[in-house]
Amino acid sequence: MRTTASRRVLTAVALAASSAAVLTACGSGSSSSLPPAAGASSTGSGSGASFQQVIDDAPVAAASDIPAGSPMAAIKARGDLVEGGTDTSALFSLTDPVSGRTTGFDAGLAAMLAKYITGQPKVKLVQVQVATREALLQNGTVDAVFATYTITPKRATKVAFAGPYYTSGDAILVKKSDSSITKVADLNGRTVCTESSSTAAADIKKYAPSAKLVLFDQNSQCVSAVEQGRADAYVLDQALLLGDAYREPTKVKVVGQPFTTEPYGIGLPLNSPAMKTFVDAWLKKIEADGEWAKLWQATIGTTLGGSAPTPPVVGSAAGS
Template sequence: MTATALVAAAALTTACSGSSGAAKVPGAPAAAGSSTDADRAVEKIIAAEMPAAASLIPPGSTAAAIKKRGTLSVGGTQTSALFSLLNPTTGKVEGFDAALSQLLAKYIIGKPRTRLTNVTSATREALLKNHSVDAVFSTYTITPERARTVAFAGPYYTDGLALQVRKNDTSIRSLSGLEGRTVVTESGSTAATVLSRKVPTAKIQLFDTNTECLEALRQGRADAYILDQGILAGNASSNPDVEVLPGTYSSEPYGIGLPRDEPDFKKFVNAWLLKIEADGTWAKVWKETVGTQVPGDAPTPPAIG
């Protein structure tokens, strides 16, 4: 998202959405039935992507190895609306991150061939380090600590941490309402660190996935859920018993996670990001995913590097 509070959801290879029309949080998925049209539009955008010139993929490069293999191995998720969510009707993963991963595959291979490995906030670094995946597209916030073990391309988007509560609970309206309360978030995310600093008395419970955190909140095992606003908004769009409170409490720049021992690939992916931003492809994908719920023109992408 942009540094203002925008959007909804998390990451993989092709994500989808269904919605409750009552959701007013920016970034909530589009109404039921409209995701098909948006997905078709994204497919057209991907089909229009031209493969990289041979001179940009020299022999011995990481991109050349991926091209020879014929598949881009992507770390991501299937549980985050607008960014990377499995559409049970089509069997595809749809959304902003999913589309970007397919665009990168098309640019390298000539076809949008990706192979998904499901990741969590706690497993991303290990999968990159042992080369189980080529890249992680998973609403992956760039931090100095992570940058010591991961090479990040980007950032390509900026979001912010927000709060989700049950609609029938009016006792929490901001961070101050979390004192002494039980709050869930994903293990390995930046949210736990931010919350412990801002509300030291909050009782933090960690789960591996967004789905587990959401269910803990809905079932009353937690009083609130803190994570990126976009992901929470995606939850609210299809679960009318929860809501996202106004305001964000951090800036979360999203990067594409890459292995640190492949500096040539980071340079290649950053150049590709600059290309799709300059030629309007980035904005078109945003409009058909995140932009289905955020009015107005596409935001200006954050400065790469």
């Protein structure tokens, strides 16, 4: 996760195609579950499994995989997974203010893990911020954090990370009509903006040293600068830029692939090694079975397009 401010700017938007959002979520302290499959629609791309279908098809763990006295057994007995997350991140975890339903890659993974443990995709969402994630895991308020949570060795001294389950990094957003910029080298000699509190500024100087760097305080200011031609491109974490492109599909687009690496992990209590082993094994299972790819297609893929990427190797990130 790049910055506290940049995560906040992905404010909740009313999804016109709210039928694609099928995870019923709510604020801190309330429970949710998925509505019947008949209420789901196809993905935004018009092909592949819908978000609902992915959850419906998700596996359930064998009883032998959940030993008595384990954290998983406690979750199963309770009947829901307490997830630390957000509901304002387009394509990852976004709540439709009309239906109250939450959809996205992180939201889908949380529902799938809940189903794997309890037999039902019942999730209790507790809102987290950058400053509160570790504390909520350490004091037992949440079972797991799904929040585009970048794995780092420093963070791994406070919490355990399953995964990585997704790899993001700095990417490039340009006008929809612009075909001259497709990779980071194309930024040289161009006016490029980013958020003033983001580490992306240093990355731009490193990878496109002759770019003219312009800093803004907010994500929306950067997007407006590109739309109005005051900047040729906007560089920030791809997960955030995909959200911008999701909201303004006729005005801007994300081009190329990330040119830095941000491995996202599932935050877990540091004192629960059995839980980390269990979640890592679950990730490997849904990746091998193709469920991970189907979820990507039903969420991130509706904006990014193309085939699902190869998932990062579980345990491959320093700190995982």
